Amino acid sequence: MGDLAIRPATAADLPAIVAMLADDPLGARRESPDDLAPYERALARLVDDPNQHVVVALREERVVGTLQLTVIPGLSRRGATRSIIEGVRIHADERGSGLGTQLIEWAVDESRRQDCQLVQLTSDATRVDAHRFYERLGFEASHVGFKLSLG
Amino acid sequence: MGDLAIRPATAADLPAIVAMLADDPLGARRESPDDLAPYERALARLVDDPNQHVVVALREERVVGTLQLTVIPGLSRRGATRSIIEGVRIHADERGSGLGTQLIEWAVDESRRQDCQLVQLTSDATRVDAHRFYERLGFEASHVGFKLSLG
Numbered sequence: 298m299g300d301l302a303i304r305p306a307t308a309a310d311l312p313a314i315v316a317m318l319a320d321d322p323l324g325a326r327r328e329s330p331d332d333l334a335p336y337e338r339a340l341a342r343l344v345d346d347p348n349q350h351v352v353v354a355l356r357e358e359r360v361v362g363t364l365q366l367t368v369i370p371g372l373s374r375r376g377a378t379r380s381i382i383e384g385v386r387i388h389a390d391e392r393g394s395g396l397g398t399q400l401i402e403w404a405v406d407e408s409r410r411q412d413c414q415l416v417q418l419t420s421d422a423t424r425v426d427a428h429r430f431y432e433r434l435g436f437e438a439s440h441v442g443f444k445l446s447l448g
Numbered sequence: 449m450g451d452l453a454i455r456p457a458t459a460a461d462l463p464a465i466v467a468m469l470a471d472d473p474l475g476a477r478r479e480s481p482d483d484l485a486p487y488e489r490a491l492a493r494l495v496d497d498p499n500q501h502v503v504v505a506l507r508e509e510r511v512v513g514t515l516q517l518t519v520i521p522g523l524s525r526r527g528a529t530r531s532i533i534e535g536v537r538i539h540a541d542e543r544g545s546g547l548g549t550q551l552i553e554w555a556v557d558e559s560r561r562q563d564c565q566l567v568q569l570t571s572d573a574t575r576v577d578a579h580r581f582y583e584r585l586g587f588e589a590s591h592v593g594f595k596l597s598l599g
Contacts (some may be wrong), residue, residue, distance in 0.1 A: 370500070372536070376486035443587035448565055
């Protein structure tokens with residue numbers, strides 16, 4: 298496969314990003330690839346925030362992956378800064394290619410550059426393959442992730 | 449007990465906040481109540497960020513609780529904004545008083561005011577009492593929380 302590039306997402310990437318968000322057992326019910334307006338509003342808010350890093354991975358100029366990295370300063374652990382990875386998606390054509398590893402490694406490297414002491418993420422309890430993937434990358438499944446929907 | 453007030457944390461609250469962070473089975477190893485400088489630097493960064501809400505709970509003008517609420521815009525779930533609760537601590541004198549419930553309810557209400565569709569938090573797998581507490585408040589333990597230390 299050709300070389301991989303990782304760069305900040307722009308509005309022009311949204312059709313490809315939203316297609317990946319929707320091409321997922323959990324995402325299929327939650328996304329609206331035919332209506333990009335809510336995604337455009339969200340991206341405009343994200344690009345203005347220096348603690349937000351929404352990136353795309355490109356192979357031969359085609360968007361094949363995405364994730365969101367959020368840098369969160371905090372008081373606990375002697376004022377430690379942590380980062381949170383959300384919205385990791387890999388194009389179906391790229392699964393097994395090592396792209397997921399490269400994207401997470403980018404996020405970990407960027408977290409170090411931002412002086413984070415901890416990288417966190419949560420994964421739905423049903424995504425067993427994803428859990429093995431994160432453990433192989435050195436993440437520890439030390440926490441229970443709770444969600445409350447306000448919908 | 450007297451009335452409860454919840455307001456943004458200031459530098460003057462740091463000795464009381466850090467004492468609570470350190471008075472905890474996990475926090476005791478991680479905090480430095482005798483050296484507030486790293487906490488002062490972190491708080492200065494937090495108060496400048498409109499997506500960060502570090503609050504203290506006061507009973508008769510004494511700091512008895514704290515939490516950090518972070519508002520995180522995102523692309524997934526049709527551009528949903530979520531919030532993350534971190535650093536929840538209740539003074540030992542107040543445990544069982546309902547203060548934890550009031551603090552989390554404040555965070556949920558503030559998340560609604562900020563148009564969040566989802567409130568998230570992770571809790572160390574060993575904090576079994578905390579898990580029951582969050583489930584009673586309507587949170588669902590649907591995710592596995594992964595952490596990677598960069599220390």
